[in-house]
Structures are given as structure tokens and as C-alpha cells.
Amino acid sequence: MSRVKHLLGISGGKDSAALAIYMSKNCPELDIEYYTCDTGKELKETYDLIDRLNSVLGKEIVIYKSMDDANSPMKNPFDHFLAIYGGYLPSPMARWCTNKMKLEPFEEHVGDAPTISYVGIRGDENREGYVSKKENIQTIFPFRKNIWSEDVIKKALSNSNLEVISSFYKELSPEVILKNVMQYAEQPISPKFTQRQKLNALIDADVKLFNKVIFEFLKTTDYPVGKLDYFHLVDSEDVIVLDDVFKILEDSGVGVPAYYKPIEYEVEIDGEIKRGTYSRSRSGCFFCFYQQKIEWVWLLEQHPDLFEKAIEYEKEGYTWMAERLEELKKPERVKAIKKEHYLRINREKSKSRTGQSWQDEILQAEGEGCASCFI
Ligand code: SF4
Numbered sequence: 165m166s167r168v169k170h171l172l173g174i175s176g177g178k179d180s181a182a183l184a185i186y187m188s189k190n191c192p193e194l195d196i197e198y199y200t201c202d203t204g205k206e207l208k209e210t211y212d213l214i215d216r217l218n219s220v221l222g223k224e225i226v227i228y229k230s231m232d233d234a235n236s237p238m239k240n241p242f243d244h245f246l247a248i249y250g251g252y253l254p255s256p257m258a259r260w261c262t263n264k265m266k267l268e269p270f271e272e273h274v275g276d277a278p279t280i281s282y283v284g285i286r287g288d289e290n291r292e293g294y295v296s297k298k299e300n301i302q303t304i305f306p307f308r309k310n311i312w313s314e315d316v317i318k319k320a321l322s323n324s325n326l327e328v329i330s331s332f333y334k335e336l337s338p339e340v341i342l343k344n345v346m347q348y349a350e351q352p353i354s355p356k357f358t359q360r361q362k363l364n365a366l367i368d369a370d371v372k373l374f375n376k377v378i379f380e381f382l383k384t385t386d387y388p389v390g391k392l393d394y395f396h397l398v399d400s401e402d403v404i405v406l407d408d409v410f411k412i413l414e415d416s417g418v419g420v421p422a423y424y425k426p427i428e429y430e431v432e433i434d435g436e437i438k439r440g441t442y443s444r445s446r447s448g449c450f451f452c453f454y455q456q457k458i459e460w461v462w463l464l465e466q467h468p469d470l471f472e473k474a475i476e477y478e479k480e481g482y483t484w485m486a487e488r489l490e491e492l493k494k495p496e497r498v499k500a501i502k503k504e505h506y507l508r509i510n511r512e513k514s515k516s517r518t519g520q521s522w523q524d525e526i527l528q529a530e531g532e533g534c535a536s537c538f539i
Pocket of ligand 1: 203254259261262265447448449451452453454
């Protein structure tokens with residue numbers, strides 16, 4: 165029996181929800197614990213999504229607590245930590261919110277047990293998810309062609325492990341591709357053949373073989389995956405992109421979180437009424453500072469009560485972004501933001517041969533932000 169823990173964090177966003185469904189269907193042999201770290205400030209749509217996931221997974225999603233409710237005068241984690249930070253609002257440069265409410269509870273829960281953490285970075289994304297600095301936690305990305313984290317790749321492909329990796333290739337490779345893969349496996353990393361080039365060459369030659377070699381290599385290390393007898397994802401060639409995520413959610417009955425659905429707005433431009441659409445591009449706290457201006461307008465018009473609550477946090481010189489929300493909610497600012505959004509989207513639509521879709525907008529907005537909150 166393996167002692168390895170398998171954890172999958174549900175952020176309330178589409179990708180982690182789809183990953184939970186994907187893993188429960190494709191890797192039923194793994195005893196995965198699904199968890200979420202509640203900030204107390206999510207949109208109702210996020211809580212609804214987690215409820216629906218609970219019934220589809222047939223397993224309770226565990227809540228990792230970041231505070232001791234009994235010993236805090238505050239009713240929820242965000243307000244509890246905000247009081248500790250003296251009202252200092254988090255920002256991209258000082259993201260105490262993620263550390264305190266997501267990463268620390270996760271690492272505390274894991275303790276010292278060897279743990280595999282599954283993260284839903286998609287195959288069409290170019291970012292690395294959160295990888296813990298704790299050596300007993302290994303991150304796996306099942307939606308990507310390269311399921312391994314950067315630290316594993318760096319170690320396995322380093323020149324000091326060249327002979328070990330080459331010997332696994334010789335042992336495991338089918339005869340028909342042996343010559344081809346060995347030219348890459350035996351070639352040291354150098355300015356002319358970078359780690360990235362080597363990785364791509366080996367993966368393109370045969371991704372399953374690459375995964376088998378890495379799996380064997382991990383058995384010679386302390387990485388948690390190396391402690392498993394069998395790891396289903398080694399044999400997977402799936403690459404899951406945005407369309408697949410929406411399909412997984414729809415097919416399962418969980419559905420796409422309601423805030424992604426585009427809603428029509430009107431704006432007058434040069435005396436003419438134009439119709440555009442807006443939505444929210446990500447999960448997370450309703451006041452998240454990663455929001456674009458048009459998403460703040462969406463919040464103002466779709467959830468005016470929450471917008472007012474976000475304003476209440478802006479005091480003593482602390483604001484969510486450079487522009488105060490009291491300024492942003494003025495009708496002339498709302499009109500200007502919609503106009504800028506409408507014109508930008510239409511410029512991008514006319515540049516694209518297929519026309520910009522609401523899913524393209526999500527892809528663009530995803531570039532910036534926090535992998536723990538928005539996946
Ligand atoms: S959603 Fe935004 S505000 Fe909330 S914890 Fe994440 S980064 Fe911080």
C-alpha cells in the first residue's frame with residue numbers, strides 16, 4: 165500500500181473543476197482528496213459550482229481552514245487577516261491573501277507526508293502553476309503534454325543525470341525509435357541544445373516513453389510519484405485545452421460557472437448605441453485586484469451590493485487599484501470603460517480571421533493572476 169497522499173485543490177474556477185471531474189473519471193484507482201480554501205469572499209456562483217461538484221464527484225470537498233473561527237472576532241478568513249495586516253489591502257506586489265488563505269493552509273494540511281498535488285494548468289496555457297518549495301510535495305499537471313513540473317525536468321535532464329536517463333531510454337524504448345530518441349537522450353544540454361529544446365525533442369519523439377523514463381528516474385529519488393507502483397498518467401497522451409474544459413463541465417452536468425457567461429451591455433459611441441458583452445474572466449474574491457476595469461463595471465452592474473462592499477474596504481489611503489472605486493462607479497467613467505472595451509474587442513475581432521469569441525477574451529484575461537485562485 166502506498167502512503168502517498170493525492171490532493172486536488174478546487175479554486176472555484178473552471179479548470180480545477182474540470183480537472184477534478186477528469187481525474188475522478190480517468191484515475192479512479194487514486195484516492196484523491198478534493199479540497200478548497202474558502203476566503204469567505206467568493207461570488208455565490210463559485211459556491212454553487214462547488215456544491216454541484218460535490219454531488220458529481222460523489223465525495224465531500226474538504227475545506228482547509230486558514231483561521232480558527234472560535235478565536236477570531238472576524239466572521240471570515242479575509243477579514244480576519246485584513247485586521248492582522250492593519251487594513252493593508254493585498255495587491256499583486258503584496259499578495260498576502262493567497263499566502264495566508266490558500267498556500268499556508270494547504271502546506272499545513274499536508275505536513276510531512278509525501279504528497280502529489282494535481283493542478284489544472286491547461287495544454288493551451290503558457291504558465292507554471294504553484295509548485296511548493298517543500299520537498300515532500302510534488303506537482304503534476306495532467307492537462308498538459310508535459311505533466312511534470314519544472315524542478316523535475318531540470319533534475320532529470322541535467323547533464324549530471326545524462327547516463328541514468330540514457331540507460332532508461334535504452335531499456336524502455338521500442339527498437340523502431342531507439343536510434344532517434346537516443347540522439348536526444350545522449351546529447352548534453354549546452355547553449356546550442358537547451359533544456360527546453362531537449363525536453364521538446366524527447367516529448368515529440370514519444371511522450372509515453374518520456375513519461376515512463378521520468379517515472380523510472382523518480383523511483384531513484386525521494387519524489388512522491390517515485391513511491392507509487394503504478395501511475396496512470398504516465399500512459400496518457402491527453403492535452404486538454406479551453407474548449408475541452410467547457411465540454412467536460414457541460415457533459416458532467418456541473419456546467420460552466422455562471423459568471424463566465426457573456427451579458428450584453430449598451431454604450432453610446434459617436435451618437436450611436438452599440439452593444440457589447442462583458443463577463444467575469446475568473447473565479448476568486450469578488451473584489452480581487454486582478455480584475456480588469458470592465459470586470460469592475462460588471463460587478464457594479466450585476467452585483468451592486470458586492471461593489472458597495474468592495475468600496476467599504478477602501479479606506480485610510482488603501483485602494484484595490486490606482487483608481488478609487490468611488491471614481492470608477494461614476495456614470496462618465498463607466499461609459500468610458502465600456503467604450504474602451506467595446507472598441508478594443510472590435511479591433512481585435514477585425515484583426516482575427518475567425519472573429520473574437522468570449523472564450524478568446526477569457527484566454528487573454530487569464531495571462532495575469534494567481535494560479536491558486538483562478539485555475
Ligand atoms: S482571488 Fe484575488 S484577492 Fe482573493 S485571495 Fe486570490 S489573489 Fe487574493
